[in-house]
Amino acid sequence: MTGQTASVAGSSVSLMVAPVLAVTQLDATTSEVAWLTFAGQLPPALLALHAGALADRSPKQKQMIAGDLVSAGAVATLPAAAALGELTLMQLMTVTVVQSAAKVLHDAAAISFLPSLVDRALVQRSNSRVGALFAVAATAGSHLGAALTALLDPARALLADVGSYLISASCTARIQSPPADEAAGGKRHLHREISAGLRYVHRDTRLATLTLVNASTSFALALLNTLWALYLLRTLAMSPTAFGVTLGIGTLGAVVGAWSAPSLARRFGPGPMMLTALALTPLTQIPVLLASPGLAWQVGIGAALVGQLACASAVGTTQRSIRQVVTNSDMQGRMQAASTWLTSSSRPLAALLAGALGTWLGVRPTLGIGACLLLIPLAVFARSSLRALREMPDPTPRPTRKGELAAPPPTPAPQGGPSVPRPVHTDEESHERAGKGDAP
Template sequence: MTVSTRGPQASAWASRSFRYLLGSEAVSLSGSAVSTIALPALAVLKLHASATEVAVLAFVGQLPNTLALWAGALSDRYDKRRQLIGADLAAAGALVTVPAAALGGVLTIGQLYVVLLVTGAAKVVHDAAAISLLPAVVTPKQLQGANSRLGAASSVADSAGSNAGAALVGAVGPATSVLADAASFLVSAVLVWRIHTPRPSGRSAEEGRRSLMRDIAEGVRYVIGQPTIRTVIAALSALSFGLAIMNTYWAFHLLTTLGVSPAGLGVIMGVGGVGSLAGALLAPRVAARIGIGPTIVAGFAVSPLAQLPLLLAGPGLGWQVTLAAALTVQLFWATASGTSQRSLRQTLCDPRFQGRMQAASTTVTAGSRPLAAACAGALALVLGVPTVLAVGALLQVVPVVLLLASPVRTLRDMPAPTVPAAVPPAREGTS
């Protein structure tokens, strides 16, 4: 049985809790986009970070993603709202130390490492709770539309935040600009506090005594036993690894080799955000026209092709325009595909495992990025940054092959929501 994606989508806007969740995600993402501009500019232009230090910065920023399984298990076990609020407050507290240290003249690259560790851990907890909370605030029929709105809000937030970040860096400097990100997390916490969801049922005495590791193992077994979810997550992991290798030196390459200014970097990212916005808004229509599966595959297939201009680019305004255009196309299909695959996974997943399913995805996708950053740093020492970018682009072909070899490519309509399924039993002697 399937749920047709053709025709008008049910609206999630009627849910006040969804509107608060949407606002929370949008404001925190816009603030984070400011830091995406400000922190690399601060490291490269103010602290004069070397290529190795830039790679370490990327590695440290991604390292907390290895905690995703624990965050997912916690989100399935405890109140998601409290986890969201706590994560937002922790991130805000870490970020305000950057301008404070800069004002006192004691800011170091080491402090940026610590700040990225804290904000990265907060993001892992936030994402596990937020994504698994969505099916609790909208109905199954509203899920595709809700993810589309979230994707659109994320695109607007990224674009606005990137442009605001570029403007703030130019006006008040990169260190002071980080305050905008800290403020955004405080606003997000207030919005999450206003979300109302049904109170979860009390946990049994046996569940209360059960170790968190047992919950994690149970969630992993569940995901492995779901063929479609498993395939999509594997493809996401391969794509993430290739992108992470490129992203380790993406901003560094533009700021140094290509001579792009911080303002120009913000403009390129902001223009690309227009494609992301269009992809999010049009995702339900694209899926209705060509099918859920082909939409997902197309998003993965466009990614390696969109990297070609970067590999060929040189200094100059013409190349900057070309890079902005390529990023726009890439982000259109990436967001349309991302909205569709996220809705597909949430629809197919047993409600009891939403947090752990998302955590498993984060672990094998974002969790591979520290290794990718380390590989990029090592390769750059031997082969140089341009070759590292080429390797990252080539690796992005792998997930396309995985999806084309799976039933995902033939999936036309959204499957019916899953019913609670049995979990494969633990082996003798495991817990």
């Protein structure tokens, strides 16, 4: 928890500082901002499945530490180049690609590690507390990024992210790994394991639905996030400090959403709660689309961001818990990877589309299109049986023998709603760190 919290805080510094660096110091155009976002979103689409399979076959701690150290080394080159007066947009894009690839490696192991550290009956509560803590860390990181940018400059502010990766690696090395996390021996075929993971998701109705919801949400949010910094910094004339503060205040919504998700799920049912949150998300974009320069609108945008991230966090922690409790321990990494791969594959396309539409139609109309796209995941979820799910699934999946994908027994129909089939094959997950809904 300590290491991951430090890493989230550091990543939030970069999340706030990198676009400021590109727009204010490297004079990035609309299309260049879109290409920068595209570069960061490409590695998850290409590497997620392999990273998930590796997480299931090798000690997760080593994979997490390797990702942290590679990220620290890559980000450290940016302030070094800036100090020498040699920083370019191409270097920023290259570092973004390397850092994103290392993050895929790290997160595939980190998310699938949690169910091995707590009893499965406590997974939802654990995800809720982890999500709330990460949201606080993200808020602190955004404020820290704004402060460091004002006191130093954007490039040197990135040193905070370098330090956070080193803290994360150090803490991860001290975790006493459960025996179940150790890799099984014998000859194994990576591509066969990847295929088994994809089948595991495809054959489960709930996970297939949640994956489609996540992918469509991810596409819409990626389109919005591509032009978010450009819109606030240029169209609405926000200062870098105000931009960071707005992100920081908005991220507090993720704390509320994550912390309240278990109680809301118990009171209203996981299905109705997620359906309501998905319905509210498009409405939170209205103040952003109507905004004009000025302090009052900056406050309104911050409030809208609070609502958006509260909904995203409540949905994220709940559906993450559903996936984890119904997935066998030897499939956790591939379950995560299948979701990450599908949702991440949509983001580079959304970034390119945002750049094209932003150049052709303008930034504000493009953001309006992104807001309308948020209606798609709502429609997908509303048409599924998950909308009436009144209780969390049985947290005791049946173990499988190596190489098998046996179907667990059916789950009884939940009280107050229709029967939702027990996973026949499960595989999915997302590590939605605060702020991006990266979903989602």
